[in-house]
Structures are given as structure tokens and as C-alpha cells.
Amino acid sequence: MNTARRTLGPTIAAHGVMILYTLIALFPVFVIVTNSFKSRRAIFRDPLGLPTSETFSLVGYETVLKQGDFFLYFQNSMIVTVVSLALILIFGAMAAFALAEYRFPGNALMGLYLALGIMIPIRIGTVAILEMMVSTGLVNTLTALILVYTAQGLPLAVFILSAFMKGVSDDLKNAGRIDGLSEYKIFFRLVLPLVRPAMATVAVFNMIPIWNDLWFPLILAPAEEVKTLTLGSQVFIGQFVTDWNAVLSALSMAILPVMVLYVVFSRQLIRGITSGAVK
């Protein structure tokens, strides 16, 4: 850009606004995490101070680990998220390949049918989903959650992946066909490895909503042994509402895994959002 007009004033103002908003965005997280390491008295006397050697205390974390089964919740959340993501990716990629690669009667209609779910939230159907899960005995199992999240994630996955698969070169696939590869091998050996970046984008988009969802765990799987971390911390906090140390520690422990995921995947996530909208 034009460097001759570089002025200091607007730049400083821009940084000022960005720093202010960054502080607003991070302040609550900062307050929760720092206070979770303080003794009860320090939490109230000096809520904004950092924990010092005399106010440092882990009593909240001790309560959380003693009273709540957070490792179990974490494990449940992990299973639900990982299995749902795997199913969304593999089923979504297969359907996207069928729609992008072959011409068959009803192709456009099928694409439209699968795209319906992008705009219509699955929560509207909760009453019937619960009824179905009760009648099939899946209520209070992780399977119920996995099925729901897979169905919820598929429409967008098919949409994004089929746009990507249309870009895979036809020559490559035809070369494979001439060499006698079956359509399945063409999909798994040639096409899948090429759309890996798009798969990563889909995974990152779906990961956070699944991990954070409260509605379906609350309705489909509220039993103790299948609680997810989000529901588990919600219930725990509800019970310990007057024990501020425990509440703050539980919140910090719930923040931690998401933050780790975010730090690991933030580049992929941001690239996904940016490239998706450019198109």
C-alpha cells in the first residue's frame, strides 16, 4: 500500500480500540482463572489481584476432584466428540463424493435435501428424538448423543466437502479408472487424501459446538455415568453454588480443554472461516 500517507494517529487509535476490545474479551476468563487459585477470603477481598504466596490456595480444585467425577465427564465428552467427528467426516465425505462425482437422476434434489439441515436447527425435533431414543432404549447412552451430533453435522459437511471435491482433477480419477481401480478405491486412495484440508476445516467447525452443547446431554443423557463435561460442570456448579472456590475451579477446569483445542487448532479454524467465506 501507499507508504507516503502513513500517519501515526489513526494507527494508535486502531491499536487502542483493538487492545480495549481484547481486554473486554479476555477479562472474564482472566478473573475466573486467577481467582480459582486463591483462598476464599482473597477471592472476596481482592477479586482483581493475582494470587500471591499467601493467598494461593488449591482448595477449590480439591473439592472439585473429590466431589465431581470430572475425569469421567471429560472422557464422555471426548468419546462423543471424537466419534461424532469421525462419522461426520467419513459419511459426509462419501455422500459429498457421490454428489460431486456422479451424474444420476435426483442428484440436485438429493443435494438440496441434504442442505436443508444447514438452516433448520435439529433442536426443533427434540420431542420426537427423545421419543425415538426412549423406544429404542438409547436414552442415557453416548450413542444417542453421537447419532444426534452426526445428523446435525452432516449437512454442512456435505456442502463444504462437495464444493471441494468438484475441484479434484478428473484426469487423476480417470487415470485411476484406466488402471482398474474400483470406484471405492478411487474415493479412498485418490480423493480422500486430496481433500484433507477441507476435512480438517469441517472437523474444526463441528468440534466446538459438539463439545459445548448443553441441550442434548440435558435431555437425552442426563445420567451420571454418561454426563458430558458441559452438563457435568453445569450440574456441579448448580449444587455448589455457594462454594465459590469450587465453582471457580470447576469453571476453570471446563475452560481448559477448550482452550487447549483452540490453541492447537486456531490457525485451521481461522483459515477455514476465511477461505469458506471468500468463495
Place this chain on the structure above:
Amino acid sequence: MAQPSKKPFRWHIAVFLAPAVFVYTAVMIYPLFNTLRLSLYSRVDQERVWVGLDNFRTLFGDAIWSEQFWNALGNNTWFFVIHMAVQNPIGIALAALLSSPRLRFSAFYRTAIFIPTILSFVIVGFAWKLILSPIWGIAPGMLDAIGLKFLYAPWLGKEEYALTTLSLVSVWQYVGIPMMLIYAALLSIPDEILEAGECDGITGMSAFWKIKLPLILPSIGIISVLTFVANFNAFDLIYAAQGALAGPDFSTDILGTFMYRTFFGFQLQLGDPHMGSTIASAMFGIILIGVCIYLFGIQRRLRSYQF
């Protein structure tokens, strides 16, 4: 998928489509229509009986139900209005600043401002509840420090402020999404257009208003419809911060919490799946109207701006 008889049936297409179509149909589409169907039934003496549109008549006509429904719908509309009026302008402003090529550390700002968006409603709801709580005193203490203590009120506990406060908390959480989408749209504007404007003397703020803003209108349209669907389907934040009763005195009740209470029951009221389905159907109708207005009314007109 009936195949023309000339060619052999291509089984692999069916195999590729089957799992996705099956799961999607069985767990999403079928329950959706089943919910719409259930709203036409009611339970009388342990039996499911067809009642036609009676449930809707109760929902809109019966004083007890309709009052709750209109209250929830009104609150939900206010929730949406605040999002549109606060979240989107802030998101656009942040994106405009971020996309300026001379801004250093923009990757850092982008990452940091997006952090609230990845947190769950449970964390966000409780964190703000604690911060705004008069017991802890972070909010009054900070207002005191800048001499504005008289402004403080227990916002989440007062009927007249609670809903607005929660809407703003939700805005705080979700501002990252419009910011990112607008940022992407701004980056995709070709430099030649901006340079052409510069030759005609359009720079700085007027370049934003006259060139960039019209070009990002399609993204603003998408963001508006995404916000609409998300808001009229919201539940988690209100439930985490105020509980299923959406206190104080139902002043933060929105359609999601209303449906949850009706369908699942709370305290003295028994859960009623049929009335729950009726509310779900009403929500479906509202979302459908919103999406249709966008698809047929707004998107079509915006298309002409795209490159």
C-alpha cells in the same frame, strides 16, 4: 433413486450416499416431521388422541399459554434486536480495523477476540453471573474506580435489565463470528477496486462507506440470517445463567426455555410432549419465515453486488 434401465445400476453411488442419508433422515428429518405431527395430538387418559389444531388454539387462545408464548416471543425478538444492533456493528468495526494492512499484531487480536466464542454457554453464563453479582463486587468495584458507582444495579436480578444484560453477554460471546466473516469478505475485495477509488480521491472512511460496505452486504445478510436462526433457537445461556424458570419472573424467558419447561416440566407442572411439540412447531414456523425472507427477499437483491 430409480435408475434408467439402460445402464446397470451403479451400486457404488447408493453405497456412498446411504450412511449419510440414513442417519440424516432417521435422526433429523424424520423427528422434525414427527414433532410437527405430534403437535396435532394430545394425551387423554394415557391414550394419544388426534386433536387437530386444538393445541395451537390453546397456545394462542388460552390466556395462561398465550401470555407465556407472547412473552417468550417478545423477549426473543428483543434478544435478536440487540444482537443485530450491537453485535453486528461491533463485528464490522473490528473487522474493518483488523483488515487494515498496516495494523500490526492483527493475528493476535483476531485470536484473542475469538476466544469467548469457543467457550460454552455454561462457562460464559456463570462467569458473568459471578462478575455481575453484588456479592462478589467486581462490577460495582470497577464502576466505583471510574466514579460511576451510581450506575450499578444487580442487572441480572432486575426484571427490567435482566434480558438486555443477557443479550449483551451473548453479544460479547459471539462477536467473533461476524468479525471473522466480515474480515474474510473485506480481504476478498480486489485491490484494484480500492486503488481505482483512491485515484478518484476516495480514501479512508469514505472508502469504507462507499466501496467496502456495499461490497460486504452479502456477508452481512448471511450473518443476519445466521443470527436469526441461532437466536430463535437459543436456550443454553438463559438456562445456565437463570435456570429453566428464566427468572426474575419470566423476564428472560425465550422460546427455547419455554419449550424446555413445557416439554420437560418443572417444579409443579408436568411435562407435556404434545404442547412441547406445538411450541417447537411454532418455532419452526418462525425460523422458516425468517429464512424465507432472507432467501427470497434479501439474498436475491444482494446478489447483484457480488463479483
